Amino acid sequence: METPHHCQMCLSHQKSTFSDLSNDAKDELSRLKTCVSFRKGQVIIHEGARPQGVYCIHRGKVKLYTMGTEGKEQIIRFITNGELIGYRSLLSDEAISASATALEDTFACYIPKSSFFKVIEENPKFSLKLLKMSCHELGEAGKMITSLAQKNVKERLAEILLILRATFGEDEEGYLDISLTREEIANMVGTATESVIRLISELKKEGYISSKGKRIAVSDRSALQQIANIFE
Amino acid sequence: METPHHCQMCLSHQKSTFSDLSNDAKDELSRLKTCVSFRKGQVIIHEGARPQGVYCIHRGKVKLYTMGTEGKEQIIRFITNGELIGYRSLLSDEAISASATALEDTFACYIPKSSFFKVIEENPKFSLKLLKMSCHELGEAGKMITSLAQKNVKERLAEILLILRATFGEDEEGYLDISLTREEIANMVGTATESVIRLISELKKEGYISSKGKRIAVSDRSALQQIANIFE
DNA sequence: CGATTAATTGATACTTCTCAAATCCTGTGG
DNA sequence: CCACAGGATTTGAGAAGTATCAATTAATCG
Numbered sequence: 001m002e003t004p005h006h007c008q009m010c011l012s013h014q015k016s017t018f019s020d021l022s023n024d025a026k027d028e029l030s031r032l033k034t035c036v037s038f039r040k041g042q043v044i045i046h047e048g049a050r051p052q053g054v055y056c057i058h059r060g061k062v063k064l065y066t067m068g069t070e071g072k073e074q075i076i077r078f079i080t081n082g083e084l085i086g087y088r089s090l091l092s093d094e095a096i097s098a099s100a101t102a103l104e105d106t107f108a109c110y111i112p113k114s115s116f117f118k119v120i121e122e123n124p125k126f127s128l129k130l131l132k133m134s135c136h137e138l139g140e141a142g143k144m145i146t147s148l149a150q151k152n153v154k155e156r157l158a159e160i161l162l163i164l165r166a167t168f169g170e171d172e173e174g175y176l177d178i179s180l181t182r183e184e185i186a187n188m189v190g191t192a193t194e195s196v197i198r199l200i201s202e203l204k205k206e207g208y209i210s211s212k213g214k215r216i217a218v219s220d221r222s223a224l225q226q227i228a229n230i231f232e
Numbered sequence: 233m234e235t236p237h238h239c240q241m242c243l244s245h246q247k248s249t250f251s252d253l254s255n256d257a258k259d260e261l262s263r264l265k266t267c268v269s270f271r272k273g274q275v276i277i278h279e280g281a282r283p284q285g286v287y288c289i290h291r292g293k294v295k296l297y298t299m300g301t302e303g304k305e306q307i308i309r310f311i312t313n314g315e316l317i318g319y320r321s322l323l324s325d326e327a328i329s330a331s332a333t334a335l336e337d338t339f340a341c342y343i344p345k346s347s348f349f350k351v352i353e354e355n356p357k358f359s360l361k362l363l364k365m366s367c368h369e370l371g372e373a374g375k376m377i378t379s380l381a382q383k384n385v386k387e388r389l390a391e392i393l394l395i396l397r398a399t400f401g402e403d404e405e406g407y408l409d410i411s412l413t414r415e416e417i418a419n420m421v422g423t424a425t426e427s428v429i430r431l432i433s434e435l436k437k438e439g440y441i442s443s444k445g446k447r448i449a450v451s452d453r454s455a456l457q458q459i460a461n462i463f464e
Numbered sequence: 465c466g467a468t469t470a471a472t473t474g475a476t477a478c479t480t481c482t483c484a485a486a487t488c489c490t491g492t493g494g
Numbered sequence: 495c496c497a498c499a500g501g502a503t504t505t506g507a508g509a510a511g512t513a514t515c516a517a518t519t520a521a522t523c524g
Contacts, residue, residue: 066374068382069461076374091360092367097374120360127359128352134366135324141373142298142308142329148380149422150300153480182503190381192481197504213489214502229301385512414471424513429472445521446470 015082017056017133018119018126025123032115038102045086047099053112055085060106061168061178064098065187075188077140078103078167078178087130090116103178151229153191157199158228160188161209165218175215182214203227247314249288249365250351250358257355264347270334277318279331285344287317292338293400293410296330297419307420309372310335310399310410319362322348335410383461385423389431390460392420393441397450407447414446435459 018029036055038044044055047067062079076098079085089096090113111119120127147156161176168178180188186196200216203209208220208227218224225231250261268287270276276287279299294311308330311317321328322345343351352359379388393408400410412420418428432448435441440452440459450456457463 066378068378069387070382072382074378074381076377088367088370091363092371093364094368094371097371121356124353124356124359127356127363131323131359131363131366132325134363134370135320136326138320138366138370138373139324139326139329141370141377145308145373145376145380146298146300146306148377149306150302150304155301193502194482194504195480201504413469425470426472426514427512433472 016058017082017084017129019082020129021119021123021126025119025126029111029115029119032118033109033111036108036110038106038108040102040104042102044100044102044106044108045096047096049096051086051089051096051113053110054087054090054116055100055108055110057081057083057085058107058109060108061103062100062106063103063184064100066098073184073187074190075184076144077137078164080167084133087116088134091130091134103180148190153189153195154199154202155228156189156191157185157196158203158208158224159230160185161203161216161218162221162224162228162230165221170217173217174219175212175217179214248290249314249316249361251314252361253351253355253358257351257358261343261347261351264350265341265343268340268342270338270340272334272336274334276332276334276338276340277328279328281328283318283321283328283345285342286319286322286348287332287340287342289313289315289317290339290341292340293335294332294338295335295416296332298330305416305419306422307416308376309369310396312399316365319348320366323362323366335412380422385421385427386431386434387460388421388423389417389428390435390440390456391462392417393435393448393450394453394456394460394462397453402449405449406451407444407449411446 018026021029033056038060044062045051057079059081062085063075064077064079064085065073065075068074079100085100085108086096088098120130147159151159164176164178164180168176171177182196182200183193185200186193189196200209200211203224204211206223208218208223210217210219250258253261265288270292276294277283289311291313294317295307296309296311296317297305297307300306311332317332317340318328320330352362379391383391396408396410396412400408403409414428414432415425417432418425421428432441432443435456436443438455440450440455442449442451
């Protein structure tokens with residue numbers, strides 16, 4: 001893999017997990033890390049494996065998913081600029097519980113396990129930040145559990161569309177700035193591909209979203225919130 | 233609330249989250265904590281509130297759940313001896329995302345927020361232990377998400393019965409050592425109470441479990457594993 | 465021993481899945 | 495640039511899985 005020039009900057013990236021570290025610590029990390037890139041569709045970490053380090057995404061979009069029965073993917077969440085991949089299993093000392101695959105060409109830093117733990121041990125504040133992060137994720141996971149258990153497919157689809165918008169934003173034409181197949185959307189919503197397709201066209205008819213090919217635009221956010229039973 | 237005598241011991245409880253602390257740190261915690269108890273059915277922390285401290289369960293059983301639409305509970309997980317309640321929202325600095333209610337009379341230590349953070353800051357190893365714990369929970373949550381999204385109700389019920397057995401064990405007669413209503417089981421499985429009832433009686437007919445009143449005994453663990461698609 | 469709550473059963477309606485077939489895209493090689 | 499192969503999307507029809515509602519029986523608690 002090439003070392004892209006911009007990777008020099010990735011530790012000080014505004015939104016990076018490492019952004020609050022002291023300059024000294026960042027310098028040290030810079031020496032310890034290597035830069036890697038992944039093509040669209042490439043697997044970054046694989047469920048069941050033992051992790052040897054963490055990836056910090058500099059630029060790109062990644063899906064995190066587990067394999068369910070019948071080999072069907074269940075997308076747990078998405079990971080994008082500044083966020084970490086693989087820290088969960090490293091810290092809990094377990095096998096990797098979810099695979100990660102690049103949704104588009106992605107650039108990342110790779111930080112070996114030993115270096116990662118060194119940074120944690122020498123920077124209690126960073127350790128606390130990781131703790132805060134994982135506890136936040138835990139809350140999000142709880143919400144997802146409740147949605148899956150209690151909402152119907154249309155409600156969940158509306159919720160996911162809002163999550164996609166909040167996570168990836170919109171391009172200049174107003175479309176969600178993420179390219180997913182209908183199947184991937186279904187794998188996040190927890191339903192069959194055909195059901196997603198039917199409900200997307202239903203939401204279109206109702207005027208809450210629009211779409212061109214696989215690209216989707218949210219046109220009435222508050223309507224989707226109502227459908228999804230989100231009151232925030 | 234009275235201060236039960238046995239609470240003196242709870243920090244050194246074999247399985248306590250705090251068990252690895254130095255004696256000095258434990259002594260300090262002993263001065264900072266207070267002892268509380270909850271009757272069966274009593275709410276310990278309430279979704280949406282701002283937490284002021286954490287509870288460490290000394291003895292008892294607690295359900296952690298969020299309110300879904302229509303006021304239906306979704307049980308996220310159970311908490312028992314040695315485990316913490318409320319640490320997630322304290323550490324992520326968010327509102328409490330899940331309520332906790334005692335399933336039976338429960339004794340706990342209450343550690344105020346400031347004391348909890350003091351212990352974390354002064355004991356990096358403890359901080360790392362919390363990190364490990366929350367990352368483990370994150371993995372469990374991921375599994376639950378995949379189950380809810382991909383397994384049918386019978387598969388999920390089988391899985392939950394196995395989880396209950398692993399979490400709470402069996403009494404001398406072989407029944408699960410936890411008393412839940414059918415509705416609570418349904419709120420964990422993510423289905424209607426009547427569906428749980430029908431499937432429990434189906435599993436009974438098939439000889440994999442037995443039951444007397446509300447008490448349930450797992451009689452064929454590996455059959456349940458097969459039904460639940462668990463291959464471990 | 466009531467009175468209340470929980471558990472059970474049956475009938476029916478609704479949601480969602482599955483399978484099959486048709487159409488639409490997209491990237492590629494000629 | 496065009497045609498084509500292969501995958502993705504869409505639509506329809508029917509089956510399966512679950513939920514809901516109502517009525518009955520069982521268990522529990524003061």
